[in-house]
Amino acid sequence: MSSIGETFIQLKHEGxxxxxxxxxxxxxxxxxxxxIVLALAANGADIIELGVPFTDPMADGPTIQASSQRALGNxxxxxxxxxxxxxxxxxxxxxxxxFSYLNPLYRFGIERLxxxxxxxxxxxxxxxxxxxxAAYVASQILGRHGLDLISLIAPTTSDERxxxxxxxxxxFIYAVxxxxxxxxxxxxxxxxxxxxxxxRNYTDLPIAVGFGISTREQIADVWQYADAAxxxxxxxxxxxxxxxxxxxxxxxxxxxxxxxPPVAKETSQI
Amino acid sequence: MTNYEPNELGYWGEFGGxxxxxxxxxxxxxxxxxxxxYRDDPGFRTEFDGLLxxxxxxxxxxxxxxxxxxxLGGARIYLKREDLNHTGAHKINNCVGxxxxxxxxxxxxIIAETGAGQHGVAxxxxxxxxxxxxxxxxxxxxxxxxxxxxxxMRLLGADVRGVDSGSRTLKDAINEALRDWVxxxxxxxxxxxxxLGPHPYPLMVRDFQxxxxxxxRKQIIxxxxxxxxxxxxCVGGGSNAIGLFYEFLKERRVKxxxxxxxxxxxxxxxxxxxxxTGTNVGVLQGTKSYxxxxxxGQIAMTHSVxxxxxxxxxxxxxxxxxxxxxxxxxxxxxxxxxxxxxxLSETEGIIxxxxxxxxxxxxxKTAPQMAKDSIIVVNLSGRGDKDVxxxxxxxxxxxx
Numbered sequence: 286m287s288s289i290g291e292t293f294i295q296l297k298h299e300g301x302x303x304x305x306x307x308x309x310x311x312x313x314x315x316x317x318x319x320x321i322v323l324a325l326a327a328n329g330a331d332i333i334e335l336g337v338p339f340t341d342p343m344a345d346g347p348t349i350q351a352s353s354q355r356a357l358g359n360x361x362x363x364x365x366x367x368x369x370x371x372x373x374x375x376x377x378x379x380x381x382x383x384f385s386y387l388n389p390l391y392r393f394g395i396e397r398l399x400x401x402x403x404x405x406x407x408x409x410x411x412x413x414x415x416x417x418x419a420a421y422v423a424s425q426i427l428g429r430h431g432l433d434l435i436s437l438i439a440p441t442t443s444d445e446r447x448x449x450x451x452x453x454x455x456x457f458i459y460a461v462x463x464x465x466x467x468x469x470x471x472x473x474x475x476x477x478x479x480x481x482x483x484x485r486n487y488t489d490l491p492i493a494v495g496f497g498i499s500t501r502e503q504i505a506d507v508w509q510y511a512d513a514a515x516x517x518x519x520x521x522x523x524x525x526x527x528x529x530x531x532x533x534x535x536x537x538x539x540x541x542x543x544x545x546p547p548v549a550k551e552t553s554q555i
Numbered sequence: 556m557t558n559y560e561p562n563e564l565g566y567w568g569e570f571g572g573x574x575x576x577x578x579x580x581x582x583x584x585x586x587x588x589x590x591x592x593y594r595d596d597p598g599f600r601t602e603f604d605g606l607l608x609x610x611x612x613x614x615x616x617x618x619x620x621x622x623x624x625x626x627l628g629g630a631r632i633y634l635k636r637e638d639l640n641h642t643g644a645h646k647i648n649n650c651v652g653x654x655x656x657x658x659x660x661x662x663x664x665i666i667a668e669t670g671a672g673q674h675g676v677a678x679x680x681x682x683x684x685x686x687x688x689x690x691x692x693x694x695x696x697x698x699x700x701x702x703x704x705x706x707x708m709r710l711l712g713a714d715v716r717g718v719d720s721g722s723r724t725l726k727d728a729i730n731e732a733l734r735d736w737v738x739x740x741x742x743x744x745x746x747x748x749x750x751l752g753p754h755p756y757p758l759m760v761r762d763f764q765x766x767x768x769x770x771x772r773k774q775i776i777x778x779x780x781x782x783x784x785x786x787x788x789c790v791g792g793g794s795n796a797i798g799l800f801y802e803f804l805k806e807r808r809v810k811x812x813x814x815x816x817x818x819x820x821x822x823x824x825x826x827x828x829x830x831x832t833g834t835n836v837g838v839l840q841g842t843k844s845y846x847x848x849x850x851x852g853q854i855a856m857t858h859s860v861x862x863x864x865x866x867x868x869x870x871x872x873x874x875x876x877x878x879x880x881x882x883x884x885x886x887x888x889x890x891x892x893x894x895x896x897x898x899l900s901e902t903e904g905i906i907x908x909x910x911x912x913x914x915x916x917x918x919x920k921t922a923p924q925m926a927k928d929s930i931i932v933v934n935l936s937g938r939g940d941k942d943v944x945x946x947x948x949x950x951x952x953x954x955x
Contacts, residue, residue, distance in 0.1 A: 340721060340854040341839060343733045344576040350720060362851040387574055387838045392852025414574045414838065418564065441581035441740060450577075464578050465738040 287433050289380045289408050289456040292331055293491040293512060303513030304329050304504070304545060305493055306520050307384060308537075309336035309352040310369050311361030313528050318356075319372055320534045321524070326379040328538055329545045332457075334411070334515065337366050337385035344386075344413045346468030348518040351525065363393050367405040374406035382409040382435055382456075387419065395423055399430040409433035409456045424453050435459055438484055440476040451488035458488060460511065462496045469499035469518045473506060481511050505546045516544065559804045559872075565754020566843075567875035573753040574838045579733075582740045587755045589660050594762065599655060606651045607766065610684065611641045613648075615767075617774035617932070622902045623918075630785065630925035632918060633778075634905070634935040635771050635799065644908065644937030645767060645795045646677040646748060652763035653746045654681040662744035664688045668732040670697055670725030670791065671863035671910060672704025673937055674748030679713035689713040692731040696723035697862045703941050722856050725791075725866045729840050749792025750870035753841030757870050764798025771932055772802050779930055785921065786811045788934035789913040790884065791827070791863045793870035795936035804881060813873060814917045816859035817886035823847065827857040828886035829869045830877055839867065844874040860889035860949060861909035863937075887916040893949055895919055896939065908937030909945065 286294075296303050306325045311318050325333055338356035342349060370381055383402065390398050390412065402410065409432055415423050424434035433456025438447060441464060451458070462477035463470075477494050484492055494507045495515030507514040523540045527533040565571045573583060593599040607613040616639065620632045637645040657665060665682050668691070669675030675691040682689035691708055695717045698705050708715050721727040729752070736745040750760045775783055786803060788796035790813040803809040818826030829835070829845040837846035839854060847855040847867040859865040876882040887895075892909060895916035900906045907915055914933050922931055939946075 339852075341726065341730055343730045343840065344737065346734070354720075357853065362853070388846070388848070388854070389852035391838055392848065392850070413576055414841070416575065416577055416580055417573065419572070419574060437577040439576070439578040439581075441578050443581060446580065461576075461578060464740050466734045 287408055287431065287456055288378070289332060289382070289433050292380050293457060296331060296512070302508035303331040303493065305332045305334055305495070305513050305515040306330050306541065307334040307336060307515060307517030308520060308524065309338055309349065309356045310366040311338060311356035311359050312352045312521070312524055313355060313533060314359050315361060315365060315369060317533050319369055321537050322369070322373045323376055324534050324538045325541060326377040328541050330379055331513065332380045332382060334382045334384045334517070335366065335370070337363060337383055337389055339386040339389055342386060344466055346466040346518060348469070348521050348525070349467050352521045363389055363398065367401055370405040370407055380408040381406065382411055383407055384411045385413070387412050387415050395426050399427050399432055403430040403432055407432065409435050411435035411437065411459060413437070421453055424455070428455070437461055438480060440464055440480050444483065447484050447487045451484070451490070454488065454490055457491040457493050457513065458484060459515065460484060460492050460494045462494050462498065465496065467496055467518050469522065470497035471500070473498060473503045477507070478510050501544050501546050504544060559801070561754070561758055565758065567872050568878065570844050570874040571754060571757060571871035572843050573841060574843065575753050575841050576737060578737050578740065579753070582736070583753055585660070589656055590755050590759050593656060593659060602655055603652055607648065611647050611651060612639065613766065614770045614774070615639050617771060617778065619778070620903050623899065624922070626902055627919065627922040629922040629927065630929040630931045632922055633775065633783070633930065633932045635767060635932055637767060637795065637934060637936045638905070638907065638911070638938035642673070642677045642680050643940065644673040644677065645764060645798060646674040647680065648766055648798070649748065649760050649763040649794060650674070650677040650681045650746060653759070654685060657744035657746065658685060660744065662742065664739065664743045665746050666690045666692070666732050666735050666743055667746045667748060668692045668725065668728035669748065670728065670865060671861065671908070672697065672701040672708065672941060673863065675708050675713065675715065676704050676711070678746050678748070679708040679711035682713065683711045690735065691715050692718050692728040692735070694718050694723040694725060694727050697725065700945050701862055701941055702944070724857070724862065726840070726854065733840065749794040750797050750872060751792040751840065751842060751868065757842065757872055760794050761797045761801055761872060764794050765801045767795070767798035767934065768800065768802025771799060775930065775932060782806055782809055783930040783932045784808070784810060784925065785929070785931045787814065787914050787917050787921065787931060789814045789864060789910050789936065790869060790873060791816070791866050791910060793873045795934050797870065797872055799932070799934045800882060811882040812917055812921065813882050813884045814913045815884060815886040816861060816864035816913060817888040818858040819889055823849065824856040825858050826886065827859045827865050827867070830884040831886060842868070842871050844868050844871045845877070860892060860945065861913065863908070863910040864913060885917060887913050891916040893946060896946055905935070906939035907935055908939050909942045911936045912939070
């Protein structure tokens with residue numbers, strides 16, 4: 286069992302639901318990024334998604350595009366992302382998932398990436414634009430190195446596809462809450478709940494919900510029906526705001542502490 | 556017999572396919588189903604052919620460029636006059652086909668990307684013709700150099716949205732159109748303008764543009780009694796080139812040259828010639844093809860004086876034809892294209908688009924080396940009215 290799988294078993298055991306924050310590796314810079322990851326791990330993150338910067342992030346909204354651009358501007362490339370993981374591994378065991386587009390991984394070599402990522406302490410990889418045969422090939426290679434390929438499902442995904450995706454998935458399944466790009470929204474619609482309920486017919490894997498989750502209320506809502514909530518753009522926006530002044534790590538920590546419902550523990554212990 | 560059709564997953568050899576976020580898989584499946592339902596449907600064909608004839612003005616002439624041929628002293632040069640189509644370029648052929656498909660799919664909102672603005676204008680035109688809502692994404696860099704087309708699109712009732720990310724050119728406009736599509740999949744049809752993107756776009760755009768080659772075959776046989784020796788076309792995404800080439804791929808004696816934008820130099824960022832440096836395969840915007848990228852797979856900036864050729868990737872079928880060596884790909888510089896722009900204007904009274912001027916620049920090199928009884932057909936994919944300001948600025952800079 287991968288450490289991602291173990292994390293969800295542990296959560297279940299404790300009667301809790303998971304919190305998965307996302308940040309772009311190297312934003313606002315590599316050192317601060319490292320400290321942010323450690324702060325997230327120390328403040329309730331059950332798994333951390335680390336974005337691999339890419340010039341053309343077509344599934345991302347403006348907040349994460351800008352963040353990706355800042356990281357690229359700092360010269361952050363895959364070897365730097367892997368080094369960042371090695372560095373934080375000295376302090377934390379929190380599972381880390383790389384969130385990437387295919388081209389940088391393809392260029393690096395999927396086999397080489399899988400080997401080096403596993404060695405650095407990465408636990409899983411999510412490839413936004415790899416579906417069908419491309420996802421299958423990647424999952425086979427990652428699997429040989431003990432890495433989970435985290436699969437995406439969307440409200441537009443048919444039942445037939447849910448079945449096929451579930452058969453090829455490991456770690457957890459990432460349910461996209463709505464048709465659209467990443468970006469904070471005030472409400473998570475009914476589409477996410479329906480999607481998770483449909484997916485449960487085809488998989489026993491844990492299901493995390495992401496895209497558009499930015500408030501404590503939304504997290505509490507997602508925790509009603511899914512196994513974890515992913516928060517990306519809202520945290521990245523805090524990083525962006527801190528650039529013009531202030532301590533980034535403190536700001537992110539404060540925000541995340543405010544996000545996490547102690548509610549969750551209480552409700553789930555009932 | 557070599558097969559030039561993609562497999563059912565949309566691959567020509569290793570190129571093509573479908574690399575998209577999960578949300579877009581269902582709408583692409585829907586599009587594939589609709590396309591294969593209608594591509595050979597008699598009602599669809601009749602409506603398509605009728606619009607091409609009466610709305611677009613097809614067939615476009617195949618014109619013997621006598622003075623240019625004499626000046627160069629080699630091959631007989633024919634121009635396939637796509638510049639004479641309604642809206643001034645080949646782009647309208649594909650737009651007519653896709654808008655008919657969109658209507659049959661019940662989509663009322665159309666989105667598109669545009670580089671030089673020709674595809675945006677053609678999309679806005681077919682949307683106006685059918686009374687459909689139209690949103691066109693265009694890089695702000697391109698909006699600056701193609702101001703006339705921006706105004707034309709707005710006159711036609713389109714909502715032109717500037718894209719300020721990345722290189723602010725075609726690539727970024729496609730990203731933004733994809734983001735719109737992923738957000739509005741239920742209601743929206745993405746009318747992609749080149750032989751690019753995820754399956755089935757490269758196949759579908761090629762099919763709708765292949766009218767260029769079919770007409771050319773008929774016309775050259777009428778005029779010369781035989782097939783041409785050489786076809787030449789510029790290649791950005793590659794839709795005008797594949798539109799001309801496709802009909803002749805199985806004719807082994809017909810040689811073909813695709814002309815990329817050589818820009819201002821051979822350094823990364825100075826050109827848009829995807830085949831310039833060895834094997835450089837990757838995945839961008841839904842398809843696997845040759846790419847201009849750095850050693851870590853980040854997409855490189857590109858440069859061309861011509862907005863329509865200024866793109867980091869190339870249609871997957873061209874990648875395949877390149878590797879099969881069926882088509883030779885070369886590039887010409889900004890300078891050579893500007894010079895060809897002037898030469899064609901002066902010798903034939905035809906002002907070409909800067910994109911098409913790249914193809915003409917290659918003709919200037921190739922024709923003199925060919926025998927006098929040999930025949931070249933060059934795709935004059937668009938007219939140059941939109942480029943007059945750009946050329947005026949460039950020429951002014953050169954004389955200063």
